[in-house]
Amino acid sequence: MTNILVVDVNATTSYRIRKLLEPQQIEIHSATTFNEGINRLTNPSYEIDMVLIDVKLGPENGFDLIQKFREINENVLVVIVTSLNTRQSFVQGIKVGAVDYILKPYDEAYLKSKLLGHICAIEKSKSLPEVSPQLVDQMIYSAIRKAIREEYEVLIGLMIIYHKTESGNEGVNIRDMAILKTLLNEVKESVGTDDVLLTQGANGIIVILPRKNLQLKESISSYYRKLCDDFLLSRNLSETSIALDFINLPNEVDPSQNALSVLAHRIEKILL
Known part of the structure; x- marks a missing residue:
């Protein structure tokens, strides 16, 4: 099971992601603000594996939130899904630790393919044998x-x-x-x-x-x-x-x- 946190001011985005990834074994959690995102990631019952985030969070800075996520859990995989289409924002996303930058409006087949690739990587990492x-x-x-x-x-x-x-x-x-x-x-x-x-x-x-x-x-x-x-x-x-x-x-x-x-x-x- 892969736990995905969707951070987007549009509350319906998490629902759309869930429908897009069916029937994958995933659990979707959602947040619409900076503080909600922090609370979800730090909640030990969630064990978030991947974050999908739109860095356009109204008055809040999504890039700062990504940096905070990485400070809390350096292993969490962050994917930016946003309409912010500038070279500066792309570079900034990579600098703060995002592994992918996908532009809105996105082709659903393309987004699904990208996310499935990341989910596959997450599940492979979980199946590594524990050897002390x-x-x-x-x-x-x-x-x-x-x-x-x-x-x-x-x-x-x-x-x-x-x-x-x-x-x-x-x-x-x-x-x-x-x-x-x-x-x-x-x-x-x-x-x-x-x-x-x-x-x-x-x-x-x-x-x-x-x-x-x-x-x-x-x-x-x-x-x-x-x-x-x-x-x-x-x-x-x-x-x-x-x-x-x-x-x-x-x-x-x-x-x-x-x-x-x-x-x-x-x-x-x-x-x-």
């Missing part, structure tokens, strides 16, 4: 211990999603999590039944590949680099990149060391 750092360490430790016991080598890989502009790396938002979820599905198709996939935070994927020796490392690294490049290209994510590296145990690092920390330091050098 402690569980990650435990599973890596178990994989290494088994490799030592059964005397085989293991490759551990780390992929980090990042934005090429510094501003894009500030905070974590729903779209970043959706990118991670979609990439995770791509990587799942490449691994075997004995391999392990874990997420690290909202922008990292850990791959544990048992019975892969040091000689296979370069070909496996190349395969995953191409997979990531193709993933970004096919989705036109030109401002996003993926840094990755693999490490072999026990040849490249002592099993008693924290392999994930070693990988993270390597990737940090790549990013620098």
Whole structure:
């Protein structure tokens, strides 16, 4: 279920959005003023995922309201739907954190297509597996211990999603999590039944590949680099990149060391 807050001086807009998105599993909440919008977003029973806002709120400043929304919840996805059609307003909307700017009067099919895309991203982000750092360490430790016991080598890989502009790396938002979820599905198709996939935070994927020796490392690294490049290209994510590296145990690092920390330091050098 996606919770959408519609902020518009026209009280019928929320009804029109609800009808437009039927039969999607959504809940629509409405506000017509600055204070109503704040109250809806801060109400813990609503758990707002996305805000549709017309920045023309009479005497009130809709851009200030968006900025306030982002201060309250930096992960909320904001879409501007307005008749205000100037380059200055568009730039201002992007600066305060809106992910989309749709002009009124809008074509209903176009608006529906845009909103469904955002809803899809929200739902994908909600389906990310919850993996604690402690569980990650435990599973890596178990994989290494088994490799030592059964005397085989293991490759551990780390992929980090990042934005090429510094501003894009500030905070974590729903779209970043959706990118991670979609990439995770791509990587799942490449691994075997004995391999392990874990997420690290909202922008990292850990791959544990048992019975892969040091000689296979370069070909496996190349395969995953191409997979990531193709993933970004096919989705036109030109401002996003993926840094990755693999490490072999026990040849490249002592099993008693924290392999994930070693990988993270390597990737940090790549990013620098």
